Amino acid sequence: MLGRDFTSILDVSDTELTHILDLALGMKRDGPSQVLRGQTLAMVFEKPSLRTRTSFEMAMHRLGGHALYMSAGEVQMGRREPAKDVARVLARMVQAIAARTYLHATVMELADYADIPVINALSDDEHPCQAVADLLTLRERFGSLQGLKVTYLGDGNNVARSLAYASVMTGVDLTITGPEGYELPAEVMAIVGTLPGGGSVSQVRDPHLALRDCAAVYTDVWASMGQEHEVTLRAERFRAYQLNAELLASAPDDAIILHDLPAHRGEEITDDVIESPRSAVWDQAENRMHAQQAVLATILGG
Numbered sequence: 510m511l512g513r514d515f516t517s518i519l520d521v522s523d524t525e526l527t528h529i530l531d532l533a534l535g536m537k538r539d540g541p542s543q544v545l546r547g548q549t550l551a552m553v554f555e556k557p558s559l560r561t562r563t564s565f566e567m568a569m570h571r572l573g574g575h576a577l578y579m580s581a582g583e584v585q586m587g588r589r590e591p592a593k594d595v596a597r598v599l600a601r602m603v604q605a606i607a608a609r610t611y612l613h614a615t616v617m618e619l620a621d622y623a624d625i626p627v628i629n630a631l632s633d634d635e636h637p638c639q640a641v642a643d644l645l646t647l648r649e650r651f652g653s654l655q656g657l658k659v660t661y662l663g664d665g666n667n668v669a670r671s672l673a674y675a676s677v678m679t680g681v682d683l684t685i686t687g688p689e690g691y692e693l694p695a696e697v698m699a700i701v702g703t704l705p706g707g708g709s710v711s712q713v714r715d716p717h718l719a720l721r722d723c724a725a726v727y728t729d730v731w732a733s734m735g736q737e738h739e740v741t742l743r744a745e746r747f748r749a750y751q752l753n754a755e756l757l758a759s760a761p762d763d764a765i766i767l768h769d770l771p772a773h774r775g776e777e778i779t780d781d782v783i784e785s786p787r788s789a790v791w792d793q794a795e796n797r798m799h800a801q802q803a804v805l806a807t808i809l810g811g
């Protein structure tokens with residue numbers, strides 16, 4: 510995928526995704542090489558960030574390159590100037606763009622008008638770099654992804670969508686459980702059914718049933734950035750899907766805990782669960798950096 514966009518997990522094949530994971534594991538074990546010396550990544554962010562910004566900046570630094578952070582207030586993309594103009598200006602000066610946006614259409618407009626690679630650092634449709642870090646964490650813990658059973662608690666949001674695609678492509682059997690009306694869209698499930706890799710995605714309503722026999726339990730916030738007006742409604746509808754000690758008892762004793770962070774403790778996950786010895790959340794957060802290294806090296810470094 511040298512020189513190509515990474516706006517979606519679907520931009521890579523199952524073989525390429527496995528290669529990225531192999532590369533990330535190798536870089537984490539042995540340290541990255543300076544394959545991006547002299548190259549610059551422009552980070553155009555409409556949303557605040559801790560892990561995404563830090564992981565991209567550190568990944569570029571460790572690969573010998575440079576990351577240029579551009580906040581929403583500086584660029585004012587879509588207000589001060591359209592995304593297509595931002596794309597064409599940056600393409601004359603840097604080697605790639607990482608965009609963290611509200612609308613997925615903004616990421617796609619950048620990709621359409623920039624003749625350099627554009628990486629989706631989060632949009633309302635997908636979070637592909639997070640999915641790479643998630644799978645990397647599972648590979649570290651379990652060795653193989655083929656046939657691994659993972660349960661995702663909560664909204665069928667951008668994180669769930671990328672995880673669903675990536676799971677099928679790497680042989681993971683993913684179960685998503687949440688309240689009615691918050692499932693993955695039918696069009697996503699239709700795409701899931703066409704993907705190679707041997708994995709599967711199922712959606713069930715009963716969270717206790719969903720946790721049986723799983724190797725990992727993954728949860729995310731009930732209301733993402735941009736959905737603040739739905740916080741009260743979602744808190745009511747998702748209450749039965751809180752990852753607490755009672756619900757976790759339905760999972761095997763050795764099932765690990767995942768969360769992409771930031772966590773709203775006391776809402777989607779309780780403090781005792783995220784702080785338990787079963788939590789792999791901090792490994793998962795660190796793996797954002799190693800995942801980003803592998804994605805960047807694959808796109809820009811050959």
